[in-house]
Amino acid sequence: MMTSQTHDFTADAGARVRIEALAPVARFSLRVRAAGRPVLGRALGCDLPDRVGETARAGGRVALCLGPDEWLIQAGEDEADAIARAGADAYAEAPHALVEISDREVSFRVSGPAAADLLATNCPRDLDRLAVGGATRTVFDTAQVVLWREADDAFRLDVWRSFAPHVRALLEIGQAEIAAGL
Structure with missing residues (x-):
């Protein structure tokens, strides 16, 4: 049976992973x-x-x-x-x-207990090997980023401004998938 009920998966995901745009630096x-x-x-x-x-x-x-x-x-x-x-x-x-x-760049913070899971959806790096306080140049999907590990469950991505909408959209899709249990 089809239904017209909708669900905001990103609201549920906030408890497991948060995405925020950071102030310019x-x-x-x-x-x-x-x-x-x-x-x-x-x-x-x-x-x-x-x-x-x-x-x-x-x-x-x-x-x-x-x-x-x-x-x-x-x-x-x-x-x-x-x-x-x-x-x-x-x-x-x-x-x-x-x-x-x-x-040239903007920054996003990805934090919460599922932060590494979210980043792993589009980043080939082994995030367990990135020490807290360390950072690396890598890719997220096809966009070059600088990935910083701020804490065990918090990361920052610096991404070229022109790729930021693409990266943000992928992060939000991953956030919804985590909320849905996928």
């Missing part, structure tokens, strides 16, 4: 050779980790090592000009490329 892509890493770390006020996937925090600034000579720097929106000036001031001592990419 200042973001910078930094490329510098190993010899210049300590200079830029001091200039930016945050150590630059030397292992891919590691993060370092100082005050409100975060540095994520994405590659042997590549870091993602994040801070409060109001710190963008100070970070750009600090990079410019350090250039003579440590040549580098520091590019503001704040408008």
